[in-house]
Amino acid sequence: MENGRSQFPFPYQAYTIQEDFMRSLYSALDQGKVGIFESPTGTGKSLSLICGALSWLTDLDNKRKEEAAVRLQESETSLSSSDPDASSQSSSAEPDWISSFVQKKAERDLVSKLKEDEIKRKKREERLELIRNNVQLKYAMKRKSCEEDEAFKLLQLSKEDQTGAEANQDDEDLIIAEYESDEESKSKNRFSVAEEEDDDELVEEHVTKIYYCSRTHSQLAQFVHEVQKSPFSKDIRLVIMGSRQNLCVNEEVRRLGSIQRINDRCLEMQKNKHEKPHHDEGAKRKRGPPKSVCPYNKVSALQQMRDELLGSVLDIEQLLKLGRETHSCPYYATRLAVPQAQLVVLPYQMVLHEATRRAAGIQLKDQVVIIDEAHNLSDTLSCIHSAELSGAQLCRAHSQLSQYAERFRSRLKAKNVMYIKQVVFVIEGLVRALGGKVGQNPQSQSTQAGQTTHIHSQANIWQKRKLLFFFPATEMLTINNFLFRAQIDNINLFKLHRYFEKSMISKKLGSFVEKYAGSGMTPHTPVSSTKENRRTEGLNRYLQSLHVNESTAPVPTNVQQGSLETLAASPMMQVESFFMALTNSNADGRVVIHKQGNLSESSVKFLLLNPAVHFAQVLKDCRSVIIAGGTMQPVSDFKQELLFSAGVGEERIAEFSCGHVIPPENLLPIVLCSGPSGQELDFTYQNRDSPRMMDETGRILSNICNVVPGGVVCFFPSYEYSKHIVDHWESAGVLTRLANKKKIFQEPKKANQVEQVLAEFSRCIQRCTQQGGGNQTGALLFSVVGGKMSEGINFSDDLGRCVVMVGMPYPNIKSPELQEKMSYLDKHLTHSGGKSPGQALIENLCMKAVNQSIGRAIRHRGDYSSIVLCDRRYSRPGTLAKLPAWIRSHTRTHQSFGPAFAALRKFFVEKKQKLT
Numbered sequence: 077m078e079n080g081r082s083q084f085p086f087p088y089q090a091y092t093i094q095e096d097f098m099r100s101l102y103s104a105l106d107q108g109k110v111g112i113f114e115s116p117t118g119t120g121k122s123l124s125l126i127c128g129a130l131s132w133l134t135d136l137d138n139k140r141k142e143e144a145a146v147r148l149q150e151s152e153t154s155l156s157s158s159d160p161d162a163s164s165q166s167s168s169a170e171p172d173w174i175s176s177f178v179q180k181k182a183e184r185d186l187v188s189k190l191k192e193d194e195i196k197r198k199k200r201e202e203r204l205e206l207i208r209n210n211v212q213l214k215y216a217m218k219r220k221s222c223e224e225d226e227a228f229k230l231l232q233l234s235k236e237d238q239t240g241a242e243a244n245q246d247d248e249d250l251i252i253a254e255y256e257s258d259e260e261s262k263s264k265n266r267f268s269v270a271e272e273e274d275d276d277e278l279v280e281e282h283v284t285k286i287y288y289c290s291r292t293h294s295q296l297a298q299f300v301h302e303v304q305k306s307p308f309s310k311d312i313r314l315v316i317m318g319s320r321q322n323l324c325v326n327e328e329v330r331r332l333g334s335i336q337r338i339n340d341r342c343l344e345m346q347k348n349k350h351e352k353p354h355h356d357e358g359a360k361r362k363r364g365p366p367k368s369v370c371p372y373n374k375v376s377a378l379q380q381m382r383d384e385l386l387g388s389v390l391d392i393e394q395l396l397k398l399g400r401e402t403h404s405c406p407y408y409a410t411r412l413a414v415p416q417a418q419l420v421v422l423p424y425q426m427v428l429h430e431a432t433r434r435a436a437g438i439q440l441k442d443q444v445v446i447i448d449e450a451h452n453l454s455d456t457l458s459c460i461h462s463a464e465l466s467g468a469q470l471c472r473a474h475s476q477l478s479q480y481a482e483r484f485r486s487r488l489k490a491k492n493v494m495y496i497k498q499v500v501f502v503i504e505g506l507v508r509a510l511g512g513k514v515g516q517n518p519q520s521q522s523t524q525a526g527q528t529t530h531i532h533s534q535a536n537i538w539q540k541r542k543l544l545f546f547f548p549a550t551e552m553l554t555i556n557n558f559l560f561r562a563q564i565d566n567i568n569l570f571k572l573h574r575y576f577e578k579s580m581i582s583k584k585l586g587s588f589v590e591k592y593a594g595s596g597m598t599p600h601t602p603v604s605s606t607k608e609n610r611r612t613e614g615l616n617r618y619l620q621s622l623h624v625n626e627s628t629a630p631v632p633t634n635v636q637q638g639s640l641e642t643l644a645a646s647p648m649m650q651v652e653s654f655f656m657a658l659t660n661s662n663a664d665g666r667v668v669i670h671k672q673g674n675l676s677e678s679s680v681k682f683l684l685l686n687p688a689v690h691f692a693q694v695l696k697d698c699r700s701v702i703i704a705g706g707t708m709q710p711v712s713d714f715k716q717e718l719l720f721s722a723g724v725g726e727e728r729i730a731e732f733s734c735g736h737v738i739p740p741e742n743l744l745p746i747v748l749c750s751g752p753s754g755q756e757l758d759f760t761y762q763n764r765d766s767p768r769m770m771d772e773t774g775r776i777l778s779n780i781c782n783v784v785p786g787g788v789v790c791f792f793p794s795y796e797y798s799k800h801i802v803d804h805w806e807s808a809g810v811l812t813r814l815a816n817k818k819k820i821f822q823e824p825k826k827a828n829q830v831e832q833v834l835a836e837f838s839r840c841i842q843r844c845t846q847q848g849g850g851n852q853t854g855a856l857l858f859s860v861v862g863g864k865m866s867e868g869i870n871f872s873d874d875l876g877r878c879v880v881m882v883g884m885p886y887p888n889i890k891s892p893e894l895q896e897k898m899s900y901l902d903k904h905l906t907h908s909g910g911k912s913p914g915q916a917l918i919e920n921l922c923m924k925a926v927n928q929s930i931g932r933a934i935r936h937r938g939d940y941s942s943i944v945l946c947d948r949r950y951s952r953p954g955t956l957a958k959l960p961a962w963i964r965s966h967t968r969t970h971q972s973f974g975p976a977f978a979a980l981r982k983f984f985v986e987k988k989q990k991l992t
Contacts, residue, residue, distance in 0.1 A: 081135070084127050085307035091937075093734040094120050098128030100732040101702065105132045105444060109730040110701045110719060116736045116962055117706040118872075118935040122302045125446060125704060129286050130308045133418060133444075136284060282415045282439050289427045290448045291456070293322060293392065296421050299448070300391040303419070313386045315413045317422040317436065322392060323407040325399040326372055336649055340583050342407075345370040370405065377404035382412040411437050429460050430693065431656075440697040451705045451924055454717055457687035463654040464682070467510050467675035469647035471518045474503045476646055480588050495575045498567055503651065505562035512675035521675040550892045551669040555658055555682075558667035573656050582648040657682035664689050666896050683893055685900040688721035695722050707927035708733070710958040713920045716905050716913065735962040742940035744983045745930075745967040747956075749948040751776050752973045759793070759883030759947050770801050773882055774810035776946060776973070777856070781817040783981045784942070785988070786854040786874035787841045788818060791861050791929045793885040795825075798860055801882075818856035819844075823865050830864050841874050861885040861925045865932075872935035877984070878942045879933045884949055886922045894918075923958040930963065940987055942980055 084090070084098045097115055101124070104111035115121040290296055300316055303309060320342050321335040329341050381404040390398065399406040414420055414437055426432050427445060447453060481488070481496050488496070507514050512521045559565040576582060657665070664686040671678045684690075695701055708714070711731065719729060736743070750756050751772035763769055781788060792798040802822070805811045814820060821837045824830060840855045854874070859865040862885065871879070887894055898914030905913040926945075933941035943963065949955060951969045959967065970976035 081131060084131050086127050087123070087305055087307060090124075091120065091737050093737065094124045097121075097124040097732065097734060098131070100730070101125065101128035102132045104702065104730040104732075105129065105700050107730075108700050108728075110695060110724055110728050111703065111730045111732065112708055112711055112714070113702060113704040113731075114708040114711075114733040114960070115704070115706065116734075116934070116960065117870075117931055118937075118939065119734065119737050121704065121706065122299055122448075123306060125288075125448070125702075126299075126303055126306050126308065129444070129446060129702075130306070130312060130419070133284065133286060134308075282443075283418065284443065285418050285420055286444045286446060287420045287422065287427055287438070287440070288446045288448065289422050289424050291424055293318065293423065295449060296423065297391050297393075300389065300421055304389050304391075309389050312389065312419055313413075313417045314389045314419045314421065315385060315410050315417040316390070316392060316395065317410050317414075317420065317426060318392060318407075320407050323395065323399075323405075323410065325396055325406060326370055329370070336646075342370070343580070343583055346373065372399065372403060372405040373408060374404065377402055378409050378412055380404065381406070381409035385409060386413050386416060414438065424456055425460055428457055428690070428694065430690070440694060442697075442699045444700050444702070445694060445698050446702040446704065448704050449706075450703045451707055451928065453703060454687050454714065457691055457718075458684045461657065461660075461684045461687070461690050462682055463650065463657040465506065465647070465650055465654050465680055467507065467512055467518045467521075467678045469650060470503055470507050470510075470680075471512075471514060471675070473647045473651050474500060474507065474514045476585055476588070477503070477648070480585055483588075492579065495572065495579070496581070498572060499581075499651075502562075502564045502567055502569075502572070502655070505564040506654075506680055507675070509558065509562040509669060510675060510678045510680060511671060512678070518675035522673065549671050551671075552892050552896050553667045553669065555660065555662045555665060555667060558669075559658070569655055569659050573652075573659060576652045576655065582646070582652050585646045585648045588646075654680075654682060657684075660684065661686075661689070668893060683896065685897055686721065686904075688718050691718055692722035695719075695724055707924070707931050707960050709927060709960050710920050710923060712908070713913070713916055717901070721904070733961055735965075736934060737937045738934055738939060740966060741986075742938075743934065743963070743966050744942040744979065745945070745959075745963050746943065746976050746979065747945045747948075747950040747967060747969040748776070748973065748976050749951060749969065749971045750973055752779060752977075754972070757946050757948055764793075764797065764883060765800065767804065770804045771808065771810070773801065773946065774805050774808070774814070776944075777880065778810070778813050778817075779973075779977055780878060780880065780944065780980065781814060781853075781856060783977075783984055784854075784878040785984060786845055786877040787837065787857065787871065788854070788878045788880065789857045789859055789865075789871055789876050789932065790880040790882060791859050791885075793861055793883045795860050795863070797883075798822075798858055802858060814856060816851055818854050819852055821855055821857045823857070823859045823863055827864055834865075838875060845874050859929075861929050870935050871932045872939055876933035876941055878944065878980075879930050880944045880946060881926060881930060882946050884922050884947050885925045886918060889918065919955070920958070923955065927958075927960055931960070942983055944976075944980070 081099065081102050084095070084102075086094070090098075093115070097113065101111065101113065103109075113125075115124065288299060290299065296316060296318075300314070303312065303314060319335060320329075320338050324330050324338060324342070329338055329345075332338050332341055381398060381402050384398060384402070385395065395406045395410070399409070420438075422436075422438075424447070426436050426438060427440075427447075433440070477496065477500055481493065481500070485493070504514050512518060553561060556565070658667075660682075664684065666683045666685060668681040668683055669678075670681065703714075715729065720726075748757060752775045753772060755768055755772040757769075757772070759769065777788075777790060792801065802811070805814075811820065819840050821833055821840075824833050837855050837857055844852055844854045854877075857865070861881075889895070898912075898917055901913035901917055907913065908916075911919075930943050930945075933939070933943065956964055956967060968979070970979075
């Protein structure tokens with residue numbers, strides 16, 4: 077391994093850049109480096125990651141087996157031929173026979189351990205091989221699961237017959253267990269899947285593995301499909317992980333819909349399973365139906381599914397199918413399989429968030445982590461560890477927790493009561509910081525001037541705007557200053573956070589709300605129990621008051637149902653996250669108080685300024701971390717903000733960047749400094765709204781559409797500007813001219829409409845290019861940088877023959893959060909290149925967004941496309957340097973429109989001649 081590898085298994089003949097990628101990756105993993113790998117989309121990055129990383133892992137396993145065999149042989153030889161003279165020569169004060177005994181015992185123990193490890197490894201490999209090849213065993217397991225399924229259905233039918241008679245279920249499961257100590261106990265690996273006596277069978281030692289994580293489940297599924305196509309598909313032990321919402325196969329639980337309710341119900345079923353019945357003869361038997369447990373969570377079924385998913389590479393859909401066939405839970409089976417898995421595929425959050433890692437049983441010590449699609453890793457870390465609460469959520473949490481404490485006051489232990497009161501006190505402080513009061517409808521409370529007034533429907537609109545002008549709506553505070561402002565600085569938030577974790581109060585409160593006011597169900601209040609009626613009617617009345625709409629217009633049924641579900645759900649999980657965020661270092665974050673006129677819409681948000689503080693533990697624990705993406709440029713701020721700030725030295729960082737697989741003549745990037753009439757293209761905020769600038773942009777697009785076949789994708793800096801310029805074009809007749817050549821599509825505002833727009837866009841282009849569309853030669857799509865179509869969407873072949881970038885998408889410099897981030901970087905990072913870190917952040921955010929958008933077009937070796945950057949500022953050397961190398965090396969700057977248009981026309985004429 078010291079000399080690396082020259083050949084890598086690959087499903088087809090690898091490109092030269094893929095071979096270079098795999099060699100560099102192999103070397104980085106072998107040397108324990110933090111690697112930054114950039115490979116443009118369409119160059120086979122996923123397969124290169126798979127084959128390079130798994131080749132290294134295979135070699136490492138083989139090397140360790142050989143070393144273990146040599147050590148075993150040497151130890152046995154040493155044990156059988158011990159030199160008695162060596163003991164006599166010892167200078168120790170101990171007698172010779174004692175020294176000899178101790179030495180031989182140590183050697184025997186080492187031999188025994190090596191033999192035991194070898195036996196375990198062979199047993200594991202034999203078991204997996206048996207599962208892979210034994211078809212009869214699979215049929216037997218499937219038949220057994222079918223029988224269990226039938227038995228479960230019969231049991232469910234018998235339970236349904238009893239529900240009418242026994243509807244009064246006891247509240248015992250809603251009571252928080254006694255909280256014994258404030259000290260943090262030793263961490264336990266709790267899977268909640270097996271009885272105590274079965275723990276030894278289920279928990280195994282972790283082998284060396286690779287954790288691969290990406291942003292979305294669709295990207296993870298695509299990666300698994302690439303593994304299935306690779307030469308390692310038959311031998312690798314792969315596990316794909318996800319949330320309960322994605323992996324649950326219990327239809328009764330899945331029907332709950334929201335992820336919080338699914339989690340609560342699942343945990344409740346696990347608790348019911350582990351509860352042991354009391355057999356005291358004198359104890360009074362409680363009436364009511366038996367507590368339900370999940371039929372998919374049985375030890376034998378989980379072990380069976382664990383072994384089967386380790387024996388073959390399965391994606392999410394195949395995993396769910398296997399879970400239904402074997403009548404076992406994919407969520408818990410995948411967690412059981414993690415220790416023996418060699419490749420674990422999972423979302424960002426499960427690796428980057430410490431509490432989630434711990435809950436999922438993920439151990440990073442001496443392991444490898446590959447983070448794909450990592451161009452926004454810094455923002456992702458900040459988002460994962462930030463938290464926000466609205467005034468409505470705070471008031472709802474306060475009301476629910478108060479109702480809970482009142483209802484079970486006589487049944488809660490003293491320490492629980494004390495901590496619940498502290499939580500209530502902190503929530504009251506947060507509401508007070510927003511300028512409101514608990515116990516009143518937050519929709520009717522104004523938060524202006526730090527005092528509470530009521531907004532009346534006949535209020536003077538101008539007076540409200542005047543208040544908003546004189547009293548800033550957003551305020552930024554350090555953590556300590558915010559704690560003083562909210563008057564909660566005397567509360568130990570670390571202890572409260574531990575109490576949340578140990579008592580599971582968020583789950584208990586969620587179950588309480590769901591039982592008495594959730595899901596549109598009326599709470600069960602027997603006529604004979606008037607005391608219970610009084611205790612729950614306040615909660616119900618409060619929830620109903622929040623749902624009252626001030627306007628008289630009828631609300632659609634679907635909106636009403638969604639609102640009811642939102643109100644019924646407990647916001648305590650969000651409250652818990654916010655409490656945890658406030659335990660960050662005072663210098664690493666800020667609290668943003670955002671007032672929106674009334675308390676309900678106002679919010680308090682924790683903003684993480686230093687994502688390196690949470691990434692540092694990952695970098696410290698892992699043997700190697702690989703950060704990969706299609707467009708990682710610019711990497712300077714990335715290294716400064718995430719790596720150097722986390723204590724990683726320059727010597728541990730390895731960088732790799734490659735070109736594209738397309739030939740140079742298949743790409744035409746142009747920087748356009750002026751339009752057809754000579755108007756200089758300067759889309760600064762002050763100039764971009766001028767009619768002359770918008771008209772010139774329309775003329776540029778018209779000329780482009782005249783010579784570009786197929787699809788043209790035009791990116792605007794923001795939704796606001798897109799709407800503004802399109803409205804101007806419509807009134808000026810520009811849209812009509814454009815529509816004569818290309819059918820016009822616009823990026824939809826709703827995410828669920830994206831697929832439909834893309835399908836129509838694709839069909840239109842296919843019809844025009846294959847059958848002829850009359851005067852129309854394709855389609856024109858108006859999109860937005862950072863929108864729904866700037867990432868993860870492929871405009872390959874005729875879908876994206878030209879990508880036009882209008883202006884430079886700089887972020888809003890007036891944003892208080894961005895200004896605070898800039899100020900933090902200027903204070904903590906070194907200045908370089910004559911610019912402050914804050915200024916560099918603004919430019920890097922802009923160019924990262926540009927790089928993501930213009931990378932949508934070229935997707936494979938035979939593809940070709942043009943890129944037109946419409947703004948003179950792109951011609952600056954510093955800006956050009958931040959384009960991806962494979963684009964930058966071919967970019968040509970044109971000060972006038974004529975030569976640029978001639979180059980564009982020539983490019984597509986030559987492509988047309990080659991095709992014919």
